[in-house]
Amino acid sequence: MTAYVLDWLSLLGRWLHLVAGIAWIGSSFYFIWLDNHLLPPADPVLAKSGVAGELWAVHGGGFYQALKYRVAPATLPRSLHWFYWEAYTTFLSGLFLLGLLYYGQAELYLIDRSVAALSKPAAIAIGAAFLAGGWIVYDGLCRSPLGRDSRALGAVLAVLLSTAAWGLCRLFSGRGAYMEFGAMLGTIMVANVFFVIIPAQRGLVRAKEEDREPDLRGAIAAKLRSTHNTYFTLPVLFVMISPHYPITYGARENWLVLIVICAAGVLLRVYFVARHKAHERQGHTSPLPAALGVLALAGVAFALMPRSSGNGAGGLASAGSFVRIEAIVERRCAGCHSAQPTLAGFTAAPNGVLLDTPERILARTDQIRQQLATRAMPVGNVTGITEEERAEMLAWIERGAPH
Template identity: 55%
Template sequence: MDAYWLEWLNFLGRWVHLITGIAWIGASFYFVWLDNHLRVPIDPADSYKGISGEVWSVHGGGFYHAQKYRVAPEQLPEPLHWFKWEAYSTWLSGFFMLSLVYYVGADTYLIDPAVAVLTPEQAIAIGIGTLIAGWLIYDGLCRSPLGRDDRLLGLAVLALSVFAAWGLTHVFSGRGAFIHYGAMLGTLMVGNVFFVIMPGQRELIKAKLAGRKPDATPGLKAKQRSVHNTYFTLPVIFTMMSNHYAMLFNHAYNWVLLVAISLAGAAIRVYFVSRHKGQPSKLPLLLGIGLLVGVAIAISPAAVTPPETVEAPAAQFAKVVHIVQTRCVACHAEHPTQAGFVAAPKGIMLDTPTRVAMQETLVYQQVSSRAMPLGNLTAMTEQERQLIVAWHDAGALTQ
């Protein structure tokens, strides 16, 4: 397909994914908040009608009164609003983006020969297999005897997450591993909605229409999966934005960083859920912040002392410009020559010495972290990277 239209598909797919993701997360967070703020009905008559809790709120110039039934109202109302397409649309648009960026562009974004030598077909099979296997293992754990103990189940899911993070970073590029880890968690979330939460709600309605007492088991299982989903949310959001941070996905211990930041996100969410319940414990919040601070300190670059003697700044800068023009300008030019690009990525152009000097910090960050060139398609050497780093450390002088 023409690169121009691929760019449009990328733009539209990403936009739809963000919109549907916001809708899903917003609805999910709202109902978690709502459940945890329910209070005993003020009017005793409401309790007799089967209402277990209520909450008053004000928003947008109006008052709202939400009530939750222990089981169901005497007569099912029409229309009855379901919350499912937000989840389905988010996953479908996410898989579309995963395919468009990481599978169509597997050689560039997914495969790193320095990590594992794979063909695009092998890499794609591993990626899709991870999503399927992740769901089957997770669902099996939830349905096993471990599912009766939330703490043991939580430890088992954590072990699955750690193994997935470790395994993915040993077969894919850093960014490819991080995005597939997030896609796996997102698949668990939408699988919970499709295979557990929605069937539980349908059973509740079916029982009500048939005039029989609903079985509480599907509802309890749905509640357990819903709680899992709220704790998966922040780690998934992190992986969605992680491809902007090569300091994380290209680190030698990237899988440890991935697990640590995911745990931080889950811990912070635990804090907010407990706060909604009126039983706030600051321990999860402190744990989450501590993990983030610990990661930041652990991967902080060591102080570099500029060499005492370096070649003339103009000569050094000329070498840097030559490297950039040889290795980077195929993409980062006003008119890119690299297949698949119709404009310079993020509008960053490096096709003149002046533009190289203006983007000095960005060039240093991307080259030193090995985030660029993408997949090292232009075969930038270690010596070339070191020369750019040395130029930066010496003050990035141009003359």
Template identity: 45%
Template sequence: MIDYLWIWSEMLIRWVHVIAGIAWIGSSFYFIALDLSLKPGKQLPDEAHGQAWQVHGGGFYNMVKYLVAPKRMPDELTWFKWEAYGTWISGMALMALVYYGVASLYMIDLEILDITEWQAVAISLAGIILGWAVYDGLCRSPLGRDDTMLAVAGFAFLVLLAYGYTQIFSARGAFMQMGVMIGTMMVANVLMVIIPGQSKVVAALKAGDTPDPAYGIRGKQRSLHNNYLTLPVIFVMLGGHYPMVFATAYSWIILALVLVIGCVIRHYYNTKHKGLPAPNWTWFVAAVLTVLAMFLSYAGAPQASYDEASYGRGAELHAHAVELVIERCSICHAEVPQWDGMAFAPKGILLENETQVIALVDEIFWQSAQSHAMPPGNVIWVEDEERAMLAAWRAAMRAGEIEDS
């Protein structure tokens, strides 16, 4: 019963995370598109910046934007913040439940850095906080007055962090750390900059004072940053389930490419929302960079050749492969896992006998032969030559050589 409660807890938190993320991303994309589509109008109040007419759900909407605020505050004012907060809270809950809870498996790779579980968690949390502090400092520095230079500096900072984390955490841990850190920057933009600024504007209006337009300018800048970072963050969250993305020697370069891909795609749509000619070149750039990311994923896979003299062919190769998987993997993938702190087999996958191993030959290939995803952090040591043997075994299985032997 405890197993069911644990699995359901993870699933429900993940569900809430996705729901909150959809709500946040939806409102973010909508308001950026709305802001870019605003047009001047003769009938607008003097303090209004622009308007947009839209049709949806059988009705017409006239949206008017005020750079600071109208002279008179409306009776009801909707704040868009809880979607962001809900996304971060549920995301950190998942991080704690899945990664911090079993940090020895999912965050630590002793080949990279010999640290304890508590050290890994502390480094992760400190990195999240310091990442926001540096980013916020860049935005508030003189560099923040030039959006292009700020974007270049921010990109360089994120790529440097991505590489740095690969020197500290396991492949999976480093990749997910970047996703959580970027997501935290985005939520902190809402919590620490956008909402406080809007609150000060509202307070000034209620007091009869003239609000400082700097709050609106700063809030718009951070909102635009969130808009451009959304697609890369989504990729990281999905990429954490695909070993060929994160468990490669070039995962940090792949992340750098994804940052650019996400930004050029958003640039395409943002430009269209402005009513300007569509920059179709962005799709060519995105396609080229995607192909490059695929190549790096392949090039960064374990590099070793299959030693036929050691493992043989046919039945002998099959026996070596099955023995290796059961010996190294069943410590976790068992009805009763032997790994400390693990109550049930990850994802319910069992690898305790030949039948179970054969049924998962493709999964074993991607997780352990074409990447370093499994064992996590290589805690149960698997040599690259052994990974090459598993690749040869899978190829022989697909070619029908094992059944014929």
């Protein structure tokens, strides 16, 4: 019954996280796009009233005119829309999922004793420290003199994030390390909204209400953090889908795979943000960032391409050894991958993959090879598969899975 309840909590939590994330990212992308497409107002009256830029759009059968003021309109409107609950809901639902799955079931999803022999409390404490520490270090750098040089700040952040990825992958399972990295970025993003962006916006409103000049330092800081958030978005989205792709987190140098894919996401976002301002460059946008991003992804795909061991390292299974393979699958895999899972916490076979009959094993040899080669399965190695068993199964598949 507990596993059934956990499944429903996970389902509803993921659904909420996805919906809230779409709303947050959608509004964030829209305002970045809007800001970069604004043109000087054509009407002199608008310019005199403090309008810095305008944009006309057509959507859903209607025309829209967006205006951005240099500071604020002469009179604040009675109804002013804010954008922050999308971010807060995304963070809270993500934190719920992190606690439910990766902390609540740390022995399955976070801890890999072949990587580091951590206790459950230690793993949770380290994970929480990365979330809090990531924000503290990032915020400190942004508020330091380094924060005034966006390129230098970006370079330092790239080095620190790469170091964090390396450290996480040396402490946790590949899947858990990736999720912690994404959660750390997500924490930075929502903290930017809560501690910097929204306070700056409230400061602008208060200044207008009190009929005084606003402190534009807050607005400048908010703009920087908003820009960082848009560049973090694609890496965080990659992490969200990464549990479905063990070829990434199960790689030998999984930290490097994580960083290269995240860097590719940043480069692609850089290209599209620059493309928004193509009207300032006679319609031209350099394709270099996008090209580098695509090349980075292609390089990772090539590096992770499955290759035959050639010499059968680990010992080739002898002819007629399918009985032994069946026995290994029964001991190490069928606890989850059967019609009636016996491993605690599972109410159904993950992804509907059943390995409880000879026919089902033979039908899934390609998937089995990938999961074994990337070390993604057994999850957290909770069933204790040995290196010899892993090598024997891989060698059997390499020989064509004789039976």
